[in-house]
Amino acid sequence: MVTARLRMTVLAASLLAGCATPTFDGPITPPAVARAAMSIGANDTIRTQLAADLPGFMHDFADRMGALPERPMPFASYDIRPTDGFGRQGGTLPGQVFVHFYGEAWPGEMAKPGFAGDLAWHFAHEAGHLYQHQVYATGDQGAWVHEGGAEAFAAIAMHAQGKSAEANSHIAASVADCKKKLDARTIHAALGEAEYRVAYSCGLQVNLALDVELRRVAPASDGLFSVWRRFQEQSKGREPTEDDFLAAIAFIGNADLAARVCDMVSKPSPAFTFAAANSQW
Ligand SMILES: [Zn+2]
Numbered sequence: 001m002v003t004a005r006l007r008m009t010v011l012a013a014s015l016l017a018g019c020a021t022p023t024f025d026g027p028i029t030p031p032a033v034a035r036a037a038m039s040i041g042a043n044d045t046i047r048t049q050l051a052a053d054l055p056g057f058m059h060d061f062a063d064r065m066g067a068l069p070e071r072p073m074p075f076a077s078y079d080i081r082p083t084d085g086f087g088r089q090g091g092t093l094p095g096q097v098f099v100h101f102y103g104e105a106w107p108g109e110m111a112k113p114g115f116a117g118d119l120a121w122h123f124a125h126e127a128g129h130l131y132q133h134q135v136y137a138t139g140d141q142g143a144w145v146h147e148g149g150a151e152a153f154a155a156i157a158m159h160a161q162g163k164s165a166e167a168n169s170h171i172a173a174s175v176a177d178c179k180k181k182l183d184a185r186t187i188h189a190a191l192g193e194a195e196y197r198v199a200y201s202c203g204l205q206v207n208l209a210l211d212v213e214l215r216r217v218a219p220a221s222d223g224l225f226s227v228w229r230r231f232q233e234q235s236k237g238r239e240p241t242e243d244d245f246l247a248a249i250a251f252i253g254n255a256d257l258a259a260r261v262c263d264m265v266s267k268p269s270p271a272f273t274f275a276a277a278n279s280q281w
Pocket residue numbers: 018019020021125129146147150
């Protein structure tokens with residue numbers, strides 16, 4: 001039996017280790033995580049859009065990844081006067097998806113034109129984790145697998161839901177963020193030095209490039225989603241690793257592609273493309 005205390009611990013661990021996504025640079029604080037777990041009320045803007053966007057993303061992912069065993073319960077919370085900080089955090093547990101906003105600046109942010117698209121991406125990312133079935137590549141250096149994967153899931157679902165302009169805006173911002181955060185480091189090195197945003201912004205590009213190349217070399221597959229299904233199957237009953245993900249790429253695509261993905265995350269100045277032409281997503 002899972003006690004309430006244990007559930008809180010599991011949620012905090014999930015948010016801190018796997019899925020915390022502050023909108024702006026800032027520390028992820030345990031008090032903010034605790035509030036996210038405890039508060040259920042939400043700002044109308046967030047709640048309305050959550051209800052409007054989440055079902056479409058989930059329908060798209062269900063078609064590709066299979067239905068979830070249970071209908072997930074969304075939780076949205078909004079803390080306009082936190083003790084400190086400003087940001088947004090999301091997380092998932094089996095059957096549950098969370099989003100928490102904190103900080104006095106959010107009313108102003110919500111009035112900006114790009115807010116709805118940004119929030120839609122955030123929901124798509126969290127919905128992506130639901131269909132990843134809480135599978136995470138262990139170790140800090142493997143975070144590009146599940147966080148970059150959830151970002152790529154979000155990009156694909158946003159396009160499918162007619163939000164291409166918003167998706168392209170987020171991708172462009174990620175390209176700039178990755179370049180800035182990575183600098184001369186490898187993705188592995190940056191993640192090893194706790195530059196966790198690299199898992200999202202650079203990981204998005206790795207996974208989108210991978211999806212494009214998979215659809216070229218394995219046209220009968222569903223690209224990145226097929227790799228994820230294989231990744232989930234082959235790591236049942238144990239903690240999956242980055243090597244498991246690379247093995248799944250080799251299974252769906254080929255060994256050369258897996259080796260090139262490995263190079264992309266372990267060598268400096270990655271180009272985020274696998275072919276000379278027509279490979280940009
Ligand atoms: Zn995430």
